[in-house]
Amino acid sequence: MEFQSCVKIINEWDIVAARQLGRNVAKELGFGTVDQARITTAISELARNIYLYAGQGSVSIEKLNINGKSGLKIIADDQGPGIEDIRRVMEDGYTTSGGLGAGLPGAKRLMDDFDIESIPGEGTKIIATKWLR
């Protein structure tokens, strides 16, 4: 059975819990410190987006083992307002908060695979994976 663990994101402290969970799993899988920090930062960005724009949602972490390749999968799921223009939020230099947040393109760069699905009015689901080299 695949390992999966989930953190509900309701307030800012839940971001820390999601980071902790991600880091623990990354460590267990044998990711080095740099990759651990990358995974954790990506989780942080995704969880922050949920906290800031969706109000609530969850971040799940999954261990993967496909064809002998180990990996870590992040699933960020929310029932927020959704994203009207995905292309735009994935553009560099675009942040809705106007701050210096890495935003979604930053999170994407830190991971190996990155998938985003969003239905305006219903919510957003982001799946990102990092493979162990």
Add this chain to the structure above:
Amino acid sequence: MDIRENMEKKYHEALSTYLKDQNEQALYQGQKISRLHIKYNISPEEIISMHKNNLMELYPELPGKVLDSFDFLLEVMMGYGIAYREHQSLRHQQQELKTEIEIAANVQHTLLETEIPDIKALEIGAISVPARQMNGDYYHFVQDENERIGVGIADVIGKGIPAALCMSMIKYAMDSLPEHRHEPNSVLESLNRVVEHNVDPSMFITMFYGLYDPHDRLFSYASAGHEPGFYYDAATGTFSDLDAKGLLLGVDKKTRYRQYEKKVNRGDMIILLSDGVTECRTNDGFIEGKRLLVSLKRICICKPRKW
């Protein structure tokens, strides 16, 4: 991975040299390493990790707290790492845009190409130097079956790519004018309607259109707010403004243009220009009309040519 291992080795050497003896030589090595890291896309968080590993190797008895502090630093540098990657990707995009603009400029050049008519009665020369990559100025010659020569010169208010796109439209609007409608005022009236109808309301075009008939040596012209040209009278050796009044293209679709006429005598000269010439800055400030005339007088003894 070769490169990475090699970089780690270099970092290790330079760091241990520096820790042994704090001299400028070793610091200079550090600067060189920094450049190499950038070249091979090594992000700040990786450098910190490299630094920590090196310290652990060089000083196994180092207090754990000191080493832990590097994990904290690594986390702090993550944001810089992301910003660095974003910067690289934006740079790449900018490079792509630049290439595309270069291609567009070449396409535009081909689109706007005009042949300078070759008739015995006249000597004609023309030059246009774009202020930026894409040209917002435009000149065009037409020769009809009666050997009449039409010359159009236009300038979009505003420079850059939108202006350049606009010019291509003018060229095609001119090409599609019916043969018998080459009277300057009717040319401007037709183009005015095209511009008013098709172009963003914030964009205006100034244009001068002239038609020379070699049979009666009459130059008729009309202007839509364009920079006035000059007329050189060979008999008196004097220059005068080629004044013509008219509203810019694209302001009001009902605009009518007045047509002016001038008898051209042997040795006379007509000089048309865009405000790109008068807006051109020299070391002494903007070129003024009067100064331009002085320069023109100096060169009018030369024959016209393609510069």
